[in-house]
Structures are given as structure tokens and as C-alpha cells.
Amino acid sequence: MINWFKKKRKINYPDFWESYARQFNDKLSQDLNSIRFVVLDTETTGFDYENDRVLSIGALSLKNSTIIVNESFEVFLDQHFYHAKNVEIHGILKDGKQDRITELEALMLFLEFIGNAVLVAHHARFDINMINHALKRHGMPKLKNKVLDTSVLFKKSLIATPLSRTQEAYTLDYLADKFDISTKDRHTALGDAYITAIAFLKILVKLKAQRNFSVKKLLR
Amino acid sequence: MKNTISARVADFLQNYPPFNEIKIKELQILAQEVQIIYKLKDELIFTENEKAHDYFYVVHKGAVSLSKTANGDFVDLCDEGDIFGLRPLMANENYKMEAKAYEESIIYAIPIAEFRPFTKNHEGVANFLMESFASNTRNPYSIGKKGKLFQEGQEGPIPQNNDYLDLQTINYSKKLISSTSGTTIKKVATLMTQKKIGAMLILKDKLPIGIITDKDLRNKIATGEFPISAKAKDIMSSPVITYPKKMTLAQAQMAMMKSGISHLCITEDGTPNTEAVGIISKHDIMLELGNNPAVLMKAIKRSNKFKKIKTIRRGIMSLLQGYLRQNIPLTLTSKIISELNDACIKQVIAISLEKMDAPPPVSFSWLAMGSQGRSEQLLHTDQDNALVFEDVSQEELEATQSYFLNLAKKVTQGLQSIGYEYCPADMMASNPDWCMSLSQWKERTLHWITNPGKDEVLLSSIFFDFNISYGNRELVDELTEHIFSITQKYPIFFVHLASGALQNPSPSGFFRSFLVEENGAHKDFFDLKRRALMPLVDGARVLVLSSQVKSINNTAERFEKLAELEPNNAELFLACSYATKALLKFRTKQGLLHNDSGRFIELETLSKEEKVKLKRTFKTIKELQELIKLRFKVANLVG
Known part of the structure; x- marks a missing residue:
């Protein structure tokens, strides 16, 4: 029963995973302006991690408060599994015009795009879990990146007073409204990622003004 | 690769010169190479003598100020859609000005290498850039040469001396409102009232044939000389004195004095034989000359968009700066500035009310709290406000509150867009706790006074400086009366306060x-x-x-x-x-x-x-x- 002598078996992951994982050997910078953030959003067939699938991933790269437009990432996935009811929200039809790629291709491209960047998403847990489940299906471990959630950060940026009702969850629409960000591209993955990115920048300003702000704490 | 973001960047750019000369397909390709930069207030984009960037810039949101650091001269304020930092596109030399975010801004950086082909293939693009560039160096103060010709009351922090103003090309109202000679006087007057203008141009085949001003209505109709049923042609002044588009302030003033008129008609070539394109009023001139409280007040009351109020508020700030520099007593200064700020808030509420689908179900009043309530707010600070509405029956309470919450949301948004930050503690009328009926407020204040814990005392100290900004004064008086009568019964409250x-x-x-x-x-x-x-x-x-x-x-x-x-x-x-x-x-x-x-x-x-x-x-x-x-x-x- 006791396998003292059993060596931890090293799993051989595909090359693209290994080269992704290698990037985490270096320590993350503590200078906010030199950290690369990747702000992302996924559109999915539903909210069930096991049974639902990612339909599209949108992500953009943010560094030193600058978004470089041609360094954005937008893929549409070919999923056999499919709920018709989601079409209304996302407008992604199964046989829509966009070029579709397989889930594995999408994951490969995605890992290459994000590298060791700090990931930012609204209600990040959902998007990250969705992607982790997809990775798992293809026999890979979970994402290694640090993750920030704008809904949590926003809550931290508010001043709590007896009469201000802090809500449990702040929707992306609420943030867009609050920060006066156009919601024209709401419900496309990259459009939502853009809204999240601008909100993230504005939240960061508020956090930085707080008494006990430090990059270390932010990334903890 | 074209994506959602580049498409949106292209959509934005195509609304503004010189990009409007470029086909959307080509713009979409250009947009993919754009960088989107977020700048905080006072962050630099480039400094004087800095090596030229590989980009020039377009303001997407916010505003950017250009200035010469050497003498602190303020050169220009770039608004949404304005371009700046063109030097590297024109000449291979360092920047001659400093560009700084005047407020929190989002800026598009357009790569020069990718953009250059357009300047070669599109004459319009090249011309526009040349003009913009030239206007920023040779004659930096000529707002007339900026991309957007007309923007009412566009006033940056006023440059140190006013000498140049006389030579400035004047802005005129380009949205021409006109009638024909057969229109009835009643209709003309109604339209003038609706559009809040002081003069109406009478056109025939787009050519100006007459003008009717407020004065004509007074002198010819109100006196009984002509019946109200008269036609425009009966009372209009004719022929119309016309002027060309490129007029300086001094010329316009001279022209008005010379002919004893308050409105100048601008035509395509300056003669009455070409199309009328606009009107310059005395008001426009006053606005250019700037910063006089009466003019600003008038401008506030005339504005029908949040954005216009925002530009006027810049005028208010430079007025304030002037007062402080001249050491005018603070009591007077704060009275005037508070009055103007107050008018801005009133106008924001008025505009918001117009945006609502229905008029308010019952009367209400909008309360300013904190420093604004104390008339001590000279600079933009956070907004603290509340709303109280007349009592309604229990069944109607929810619907009534939701109407006012909706209104409050529009108002707080409007206030934010003109420069009042949201209250970080959410003490705003858009919060259901700060938007209640009179009885609910009475109950709430009674609770605070009779249970003076730490929070209650804090809240009362914020709320009790309330002052009415808009609406029914009686509601406010009743609430004040109520508060005074209970504090008298519960003197222990004062100890806590x-x-x-x-x-x-x-x-x-x-x-x-x-x-x-x-x-x-x-x-x-x-x-x-x-x-x-x-x-x-x-x-x-x-x-x-x-x-x-x-x-x-x-x-x-x-x-x-x-x-x-x-x-x-x-x-x-x-x-x-x-x-x-x-x-x-x-x-x-x-x-x-x-x-x-x-x-x-x-x-x-x-x-x-x-x-x-x-x-x-x-x-x-x-x-x-x-x-x-x-x-x-x-x-x-x-x-």
C-alpha cells in the first residue's frame, strides 16, 4: 500500500504546453507598468463546467495602460455540443460566418497568446474554469497564470459606509454604466474583454489611491 | 486580422476629419495597427523637445491640453475626435509642444508609417493635416482653423493675455434655423422660443431675404403696429446685411456697431446672392470674449446637451482662476461660482427631465448635500445628493420611487459627464436610500436623531447641510422644520454630533x-x-x-x-x-x-x-x- 519508492511519474505534455509552462520560471515583475495583462472573456453554450463548451475566446493585451489593437486575440470554436438557446445572447450561430477552429487549436493559440501574463476577467472564475475544463479534456493541467477578477477588484475600490449597499455581484453592465463605457459590442468575447479592460484601468486608479495599496498585494 | 476592437476604432475615426475622407474598408485596416492608450489626468503624452514618436494621436475620450512649457502658454485643448502630435508626420524634428491629459482620457495612437500612404492618395487628408498643423504653430490661437469649426463656448483655461482675441476667427451658429416669408409671426415666435434663439433668418431659395429679431417682435407686434396674424415678410428687416465666413471677432463687433444690429448673417461668399450658412449673434461674440458670469449663465441656460455644459464649466474654472489671481474677496467669489455651478446642476436636471418619458408624477426636490449644500464647492468634487418627493399612497409608492430613481440615474450620469465624480460611498439620489418620499425622510431623520450611533451621526452631518438645487421648496422647508423640532426634543443628539x-x-x-x-x-x-x-x-x-x-x-x-x-x-x-x-x-x-x-x-x-x-x-x-x-x-x- 505504501508506495515510498514509487517515483512521481513525469507526464509528458505536448510541446506547446511545455513552452507555455517554461515561461513561469521567471519571477513576475513588481512594476505595474511593465506587467503584461491579458484581459479576456469567453462566450459559452451555458454555465455547466462539465457539459457546456466554449464558443469563443476574446482577449487583448494590456501593458503600461496601452492596448495594442493588433495584439488582440479572437477565436471562434467549432463545438458539436451546442445549445440553441444561447444564440440569442451571443449571436454566434453554429454555422456562422466566422472561421471556426477546433478546441485544441484554440487552446494552443490561446496559451501562446497569454504566455505568463496576468489574466484579468470579469467574474474570472467562470472563464478560467471553463478554459481549465477544456484543457482537462485534452489531457492538460490547469492554467498557471495569476488571475484578477474585475468584479472583486471593483468591490474593493468602493468605500464601505453604513448606507452604501455593496452588492454581492457587480455585473459588467453595471461597471460599463458606472464608468461610462460604450456597450455596443457587449456579448462578443472581445467586445466584453475591451469593456473589462477599460473598467480594469479605471478600477486600478482607484485602488492605487487607497492607503495600503501595493502591487504585491494586488497580485496575491 | 480585423477584430471587434479594430472595427470599433474605425467606426469612431470615420466620424472625424481627416479620417472621414478615407473609405471605411481602408480605415479598418489602419485601425488594426492603432494603439489605445489610457491616460490619467495630468499624465504626459509627450514633452517639449522629446524625440518624435512613431505615432500621431486622436482623442477618443476626455481632453488633452497642448502647451509650451517654456512660457507656460496654453496653446490648445483637444476634445474628442481632435488630432494632435502631427509634427513627426510633417517634419523630422522633435516636438515643440507638450501634450498632457487635461482629464482622464483614452487616446488612439495612429502609426505614421501606416498612415502616410493616405496623405499621398487623398488630397483632402493632406490638406486637412497641413491646415491643422499650421494652425498649431503659426497661429496657435485660431480656433477657427481647428477641425470642428463650431462649438459653442469652447474655452480652455484662458491664455494670459487677451490681446489676440480680436484677431481670432469667430465661431458662428451653423445650425441655421430659418423660415420663409409666408410663415406666420406666431409660428416664427414659437420656433424662436423653442430653439432659444434671438433672431430668425427668412430665406427664399436658400438666399437670405430678411431677418426677424426679438426687437422686431417687440417693436412691430407687441406695439400693435402689425397684428399677430401678420406674415414674416411684413415685419422682417430687409435687405439683410451679409458677411463672409472668415470674420475676426473685431470685424464682427465693428459690423454690429456700424449698422446698429445684433445679428450678422453669414453667407457663402459674403454677398446676399449666395447661400446663407449661419448667424453670428452678439451672444456668440460675448461668449468668445469669454468669461463674464452673466454670459456664462446665459450659456448654461441655453445649453440643451450635457456636453455643452461641460465646455462651459471650463469657462467657469478660468473665471475662478481670474478672480483668485485678482484677489477678489472669497465671499463674493464663492457666491458667483456657486451660483454658476448651481445653474449647471439645475440645467442638468432640466435636461434629464426632458429625457424622461413622462413628467414627474408628483412634485419633488433635488437636494445638494455636503460642501455643495454649504455653497463651499468651488472646484469639481464628488457629488453628494438626495431626492425627496411628495407623499403618495402606499400602492403608488414603489412606482413613484422607481420613476425618481430613474430620473436620478440620468441626472447623476449627467453630472458625472460634466465633471462631478460619482460619490465613492454612493450617497447619491440614484441610490434608493437617498431617494425617498417626504414621510420616509422624516422617519429616517427621526431615526438618526433618536439613535445617534456613530454611523447615524456621520450620516446626519452629511445630510443636514442639505440645500435645494431644484424643485419644490416647500418639501425642503417641511423637512427642515421637522428636523429642528425633533432635535429640540432630543438634545442628547447634539452631544453626539x-x-x-x-x-x-x-x-x-x-x-x-x-x-x-x-x-x-x-x-x-x-x-x-x-x-x-x-x-x-x-x-x-x-x-x-x-x-x-x-x-x-x-x-x-x-x-x-x-x-x-x-x-x-x-x-x-x-x-x-x-x-x-x-x-x-x-x-x-x-x-x-x-x-x-x-x-x-x-x-x-x-x-x-x-x-x-x-x-x-x-x-x-x-x-x-x-x-x-x-x-x-x-x-x-x-x-
Whole structure:
């Protein structure tokens, strides 16, 4: 029963995973302006991690408060599994015009795009879990990146007073409204990622003004 | 690869010159190479003599100021859609100006290498860029040469001297409102009222044949000379005196004086034989000349969009700057500025009301709280506001509240867009807790006064400085009456309010040196608001409330009133009044200097004299706190 002598078996992951994982050997910078953030959003067939699938991933790269437009990432996935009811929200039809790629291709491209960047998403847990489940299906471990959630950060940026009702969850629409960000591209993955990115920048300003702000704490 | 973001960038660009000359397909390709940069207020985009970037810039949101650092001359303020930083596109040399975010901004950086082909293939693009570039260097003050010709009241912080103004090309109303000679006078007058204009051009085949002004209506209709059923042609002044588009301010003024008229008709080539393109009114000229409270007030009342008010508010700020520079008494300054700020808020509410689908179900009033309620708000600070509406039956309460919440949301958004930040603690009328019926408010305040815990005292101290900004005054008076009658029954409330007033940290340490903040973004800065102004404000409030003095909200005025009521303490109270004014002025000056709220002060930037002045107020604050401690026997409570 006791396998003292059993060596931890090293799993051989595909090359693209290994080269992704290698990037985490270096320590993350503590200078906010030199950290690369990747702000992302996924559109999915539903909210069930096991049974639902990612339909599209949108992500953009943010560094030193600058978004470089041609360094954005937008893929549409070919999923056999499919709920018709989601079409209304996302407008992604199964046989829509966009070029579709397989889930594995999408994951490969995605890992290459994000590298060791700090990931930012609204209600990040959902998007990250969705992607982790997809990775798992293809026999890979979970994402290694640090993750920030704008809904949590926003809550931290508010001043709590007896009469201000802090809500449990702040929707992306609420943030867009609050920060006066156009919601024209709401419900496309990259459009939502853009809204999240601008909100993230504005939240960061508020956090930085707080008494006990430090990059270390932010990334903890 | 074209994506959602590049498509959106292209959509934005195509609305503005010179990009409007470029086909959307090509713009989409260009947009993929764009960088989107987020800049905080006062962050630099480039500095004078900095090596040219590989990009030029377009303001997407916010505003960017261009200036020459050498003499501090303010050159231009770029608004949404304006381009700047064109030098590298034209000449291979360093920047000659500094570009700085005037407010929080999002900026598109357009790569020059990718953009250059367009300047070769599109004559319009090249011409526009040449003109913009030239106007920023040869004749930097010519707003007339900017991309957008007309924008009412576009006034940056006013440059130091006004000499150049005379030579400035004037902006004119381009949205021409006109009638034909057969239109009835009633219709003409109605239209003029609706559009808030003072003159109506009468056109025939787009050519100006006559003009009707307010004066004509008075002199020819109201006197009975012509019946109200008369036609436009009966009373119009004809022929019309016309002028060409490129007119300087001085020329326009001369023309009006020469012919004794208040409106100039602008035509394509300056003769009555070409199409009419606009009207210049005396009002337009006044606006260009700028900063006079009456003109600004008129402009505020005329504005029908939040955006217009925003530009007017810049005018208000430069007026304030001028007043402080000329050392005009702060009482007067704050009266005028508060009045103007108040008018802006009123106008925002009026515009929001128009945006609603239905008129309000019952009467309401919009309350300003905190510094705004005390008329002490000179600079843009956070918004603190509340809404009270007339009582309705229980069944209607929910629907009524939801109507007003909806209205409040529009108003708070409007206020934010003209420069009032949202309250970080959400004390705004768009919060259901701050948008209630009169009885609900009475209940709430009763609760605060009879259960004076720490939170309740804090909330009352914010709320009790309320002042009406808009709506039904009776509601507010009733609420005030209510508060005074219950505070009289529960005097213990004052003890709590007084102890709250003593909670503020003291401004100076043991050796009378300034106490600065120990951590946070303002480490080593002196917190003028919390350590110096708040003790005075809080002190005045509790003293005035306990003396049953109504309807004086301003702290300095409160102290003056107290001096009158208590001759034996008059000296201290007058000193407090003076200290309040001095600190407020200090804060305002600091705020203008740094384009912020002026709350935190970098001590090293102060002169010796300023430091002495500041410290003198501290002594007064200490004495005031002693008096409050004794009068309300606060010690019992704390101990």
C-alpha cells in the first residue's frame, strides 16, 4: 500500500504546453507598468463546467495602460455540443460566418497568446474554469497564470459606509454604466474583454489611491 | 486580422476629419495597427523637445491640453475626435509642444508609417493635416482653423493675455434655423422660443431675404403696429446685411456697431446672392470674449446637451482662476461660482427631465448635500445628493420611487459627464436610500436623531447641510422644520454630533509642526480637508443647529451668525469665519494649481508666509474645539 519508492511519474505534455509552462520560471515583475495583462472573456453554450463548451475566446493585451489593437486575440470554436438557446445572447450561430477552429487549436493559440501574463476577467472564475475544463479534456493541467477578477477588484475600490449597499455581484453592465463605457459590442468575447479592460484601468486608479495599496498585494 | 476592437476604432475615426475622407474598408485596416492608450489626468503624452514618436494621436475620450512649457502658454485643448502630435508626420524634428491629459482620457495612437500612404492618395487628408498643423504653430490661437469649426463656448483655461482675441476667427451658429416669408409671426415666435434663439433668418431659395429679431417682435407686434396674424415678410428687416465666413471677432463687433444690429448673417461668399450658412449673434461674440458670469449663465441656460455644459464649466474654472489671481474677496467669489455651478446642476436636471418619458408624477426636490449644500464647492468634487418627493399612497409608492430613481440615474450620469465624480460611498439620489418620499425622510431623520450611533451621526452631518438645487421648496422647508423640532426634543443628539465634530485628527503635532499622512497615495501630504476644514465645518454645524438657526448653510456665514448671537464669543467665531474662508481659498488655489480637488497639499511647495497663515488657523481650530467640548460636555461621552 505504501508506495515510498514509487517515483512521481513525469507526464509528458505536448510541446506547446511545455513552452507555455517554461515561461513561469521567471519571477513576475513588481512594476505595474511593465506587467503584461491579458484581459479576456469567453462566450459559452451555458454555465455547466462539465457539459457546456466554449464558443469563443476574446482577449487583448494590456501593458503600461496601452492596448495594442493588433495584439488582440479572437477565436471562434467549432463545438458539436451546442445549445440553441444561447444564440440569442451571443449571436454566434453554429454555422456562422466566422472561421471556426477546433478546441485544441484554440487552446494552443490561446496559451501562446497569454504566455505568463496576468489574466484579468470579469467574474474570472467562470472563464478560467471553463478554459481549465477544456484543457482537462485534452489531457492538460490547469492554467498557471495569476488571475484578477474585475468584479472583486471593483468591490474593493468602493468605500464601505453604513448606507452604501455593496452588492454581492457587480455585473459588467453595471461597471460599463458606472464608468461610462460604450456597450455596443457587449456579448462578443472581445467586445466584453475591451469593456473589462477599460473598467480594469479605471478600477486600478482607484485602488492605487487607497492607503495600503501595493502591487504585491494586488497580485496575491 | 480585423477584430471587434479594430472595427470599433474605425467606426469612431470615420466620424472625424481627416479620417472621414478615407473609405471605411481602408480605415479598418489602419485601425488594426492603432494603439489605445489610457491616460490619467495630468499624465504626459509627450514633452517639449522629446524625440518624435512613431505615432500621431486622436482623442477618443476626455481632453488633452497642448502647451509650451517654456512660457507656460496654453496653446490648445483637444476634445474628442481632435488630432494632435502631427509634427513627426510633417517634419523630422522633435516636438515643440507638450501634450498632457487635461482629464482622464483614452487616446488612439495612429502609426505614421501606416498612415502616410493616405496623405499621398487623398488630397483632402493632406490638406486637412497641413491646415491643422499650421494652425498649431503659426497661429496657435485660431480656433477657427481647428477641425470642428463650431462649438459653442469652447474655452480652455484662458491664455494670459487677451490681446489676440480680436484677431481670432469667430465661431458662428451653423445650425441655421430659418423660415420663409409666408410663415406666420406666431409660428416664427414659437420656433424662436423653442430653439432659444434671438433672431430668425427668412430665406427664399436658400438666399437670405430678411431677418426677424426679438426687437422686431417687440417693436412691430407687441406695439400693435402689425397684428399677430401678420406674415414674416411684413415685419422682417430687409435687405439683410451679409458677411463672409472668415470674420475676426473685431470685424464682427465693428459690423454690429456700424449698422446698429445684433445679428450678422453669414453667407457663402459674403454677398446676399449666395447661400446663407449661419448667424453670428452678439451672444456668440460675448461668449468668445469669454468669461463674464452673466454670459456664462446665459450659456448654461441655453445649453440643451450635457456636453455643452461641460465646455462651459471650463469657462467657469478660468473665471475662478481670474478672480483668485485678482484677489477678489472669497465671499463674493464663492457666491458667483456657486451660483454658476448651481445653474449647471439645475440645467442638468432640466435636461434629464426632458429625457424622461413622462413628467414627474408628483412634485419633488433635488437636494445638494455636503460642501455643495454649504455653497463651499468651488472646484469639481464628488457629488453628494438626495431626492425627496411628495407623499403618495402606499400602492403608488414603489412606482413613484422607481420613476425618481430613474430620473436620478440620468441626472447623476449627467453630472458625472460634466465633471462631478460619482460619490465613492454612493450617497447619491440614484441610490434608493437617498431617494425617498417626504414621510420616509422624516422617519429616517427621526431615526438618526433618536439613535445617534456613530454611523447615524456621520450620516446626519452629511445630510443636514442639505440645500435645494431644484424643485419644490416647500418639501425642503417641511423637512427642515421637522428636523429642528425633533432635535429640540432630543438634545442628547447634539452631544453626539459635537463629539463627532471632535473626531477629526488634529492639524498639528506637539511641536506645532504639520501632521502629514503616513501612508497611501498621499503619503507625506497634508490633508487640508480632514485636518483643517472639517473641524470648522462640523463645529459650525452643531453650534448652529443647537442654536436653532435655520437656512444658513455656509460655514463662514454660520460663524458670522453665531458671533451675532453670542457677543461674548464673537471674537472666536469671527476668527473661525475668517479661518474657514482662508482655508477654502487656500484649497481652491491648490486645486487649480494641480487640477484636482485641492484636498492634499504638498508642504514643500508652500512659501514660508503661506505656512504661517495656515498655522494661524490651527490655533483658532483648537479654541473652537475646546469651546465645543465644554458646551456639550463631550468629555462625559468619550470617557
